[in-house]
Amino acid sequence: MDVRPYHHGNLRTALLAQAERTVRERGVNELSLRELAREVGVSHGAPRRHFPDRQALLDALAESGFERLGAELRAAVDGAGEDFRARLEATAKAYIQFAIEDAELLELMFAGKHRESAQALVDAADRTFSVLFELIGEGQAEGVLEPGDPERVGLLLFATVQGIAALVTGSMIEADQLDWLLPEAIAHFLRGSRTAS
Amino acid sequence: MDVRPYHHGNLRTALLAQAERTVRERGVNELSLRELAREVGVSHGAPRRHFPDRQALLDALAESGFERLGAELRAAVDGAGEDFRARLEATAKAYIQFAIEDAELLELMFAGKHRESAQALVDAADRTFSVLFELIGEGQAEGVLEPGDPERVGLLLFATVQGIAALVTGSMIEADQLDWLLPEAIAHFLRGSRTAS
DNA sequence: CAACAATGTAGCTGGTGACAACAATGCTGT
């Protein structure tokens, strides 16, 4: 019974998984490379082989976060049937859910995105948001949204959704109030999107 | 020439001022009690008399932040004339400006607000947001907004504004794009606020 | 199977937050 082989096997993956859990449960500030190493059962210097410094770990965490978020958004939109409003609402709900459960991770993702160093992060973010822009394009094609630059309309929608998530993470509302707030926000948005009624 | 009197005189204020500057320029994570003490020209243990631990300093910072934000919102709404849309837009602009320039401080303010310990913080936050609820009340009285619980309507508006600020701080848009995005958001919001056109 | 690259270990340095003992100062009551 080899208690602990010298080589962990997939330290990098294990570190990322544990780090993601720690960030979710106790926040980014509480994330310590050394504690992480202890939790994974490895010496305090081992993570350095995979992440030269703390920031590198955070960047990797952000990148994997974008990938997971993108997958969840895609799953939501794909499983929401034909009706545009339903597709929109499902996607928004998925985003908000992610933003609530992994609030600190999401913040990390955005914070890292505008640090010039990380091109991989920007690419990952672009892939993630392409889901949203495609959805906006659908709405415009159906005539439910006024035509125009998808970015202009999409930004406004994204801002609203992001803001609603901020309401929850900032404890201005409780999570269960989303049941009425989100549909109302979607309705409000669609109503406001037809210039001439 | 007394180079440095034993008693600083108003260490607490000086610490808060310097801390606010540091948070704005280099972020909350870079805020160190010891460095703060050095910058103010005092020994590393001195801040302890005023802030028992780091969190106490952050709480005080958040509280003063709410007071300043409230003052700026009030100034904006008071200086924006009679037209409701103009008053709304001016207030939103003031909020967004604060949210951009003091992004980390704002985050600190919201993060601290839902830590049960700090009742002073919650009170300060309530005073701040009362400005917004009054404004919503105005709009409803004028019939520009559909009547109802000011919180319901206000939450949606607040979410949108907060989200727009997040777009800037997350580098999804540039600050100068606010010139068209904010008015459009306000227009969108008002348009969506009349159930039957 | 020997050399080499990849991976993990151990120890050091400088910095930090929390804490406690101590010193200087200002205030208050008599």
Add this chain to the structure above:
DNA sequence: ACAGCATTGTTGTCACCAGCTACATTGTTG
């Protein structure tokens, strides 16, 4: 005036952390 006391600041200590370097172990490849 001044003794006693509370307030405020100083110094030293402890445990922890990130980043670094030198070294040990493993597995892979020619």
